[in-house]
Amino acid sequence: MSDTSTATPESLSQTLAESGLRSTPQRELVFNVLLKKRDHPTADEVFARVKAEMPTISLATVYNCLETLVQCRVVRAVNFERGPTRYCPNQKPHAHFHDESTGSTHDIDLPPGLLDQVKSILPDGYDSNSVEIIFRGKAKD
Amino acid sequence: MSDTSTATPESLSQTLAESGLRSTPQRELVFNVLLKKRDHPTADEVFARVKAEMPTISLATVYNCLETLVQCRVVRAVNFERGPTRYCPNQKPHAHFHDESTGSTHDIDLPPGLLDQVKSILPDGYDSNSVEIIFRGKAKD
DNA sequence: AGTGAGATTTAGAATAATTCCAATAAACTA
DNA sequence: TAGTTTATTGGAATTATTCTAAATCTCACT
CATH class of the missing domain: 3.30.1490 (Dna Ligase; domain 1)
Structure with a gap:
């Protein structure tokens, strides 16, 4: 059974291209991390998970990538009160x-x-x- | 026509007392400022309005008073993304x-x-x- | 009226999440 | 492959808010 509610990793580079943006290893990895564990992680948590696979990535890049994914509408940003922003790849309403x-x-x-x-x-x-x-x-x- | 959707200034000291809290000039003034102009001001904006009447009040006190009013449920805190918290004395759903x-x-x-x-x-x-x-x-x- | 306990206010320091910046590096284009 | 654009990086800066410790106020009780 295929899940049509989220973009697949394969489609990300296409979605990025449609917005005139480039596919980069950092963007792909940040997105894959969100798909793998859908527990609404914060930027810090995404950073920790991503660093395990790409130890040289910076926190600023994680913020940049998350922002990019949100712009492309493949990821949603969620806020509760003034807590840290959380990220969610579920595209269903x-x-x-x-x-x-x-x-x-x-x-x-x-x-x-x-x-x-x-x-x-x-x-x-x-x-x-x-x-x-x-x-x-x-x-x- | 009376407005039953918000606490009145007169009732504030009673509401505070019911929560075991004291009525203070600072709390009354912060609340009155929220009632007077219901444009969902931020703490900074409340501070500016309140300072016009009580020039010695501190920003920390404004934060404290707002927090107290929220606890007493006479004011609602509203957040949009990670912007500054806004305050609203409308108690209707x-x-x-x-x-x-x-x-x-x-x-x-x-x-x-x-x-x-x-x-x-x-x-x-x-x-x-x-x-x-x-x-x-x-x-x- | 005076005193003590607890609540409140205050100024400034500290914190947390995020954004900004300027330099480097990578990716596409001609 | 040279040049232009786009992306990444580390660190500094920013913003809203909370913390802290001292001063002040309020209230209940004498």
């Missing part, structure tokens, strides 16, 4: 559940139409291009 | 619309039941105590 006791983040699939329904509460004159839904609480397990 | 071209923030009233409906998409085992909805886009005007 989804909400986030932030477990306040563990600090962990879970993706919540959205039923089709929910985002449009939520958008429909906007009064005239509001033109929204994105809706974000964040739950906070405690998740079993 | 509402979403936020973040205008990306002006940086301004608008409250969007929620129809009754919407939050419960959104919460109902959570799978078993997720116990949420708050739902936040953020729109991004362009608002007319």
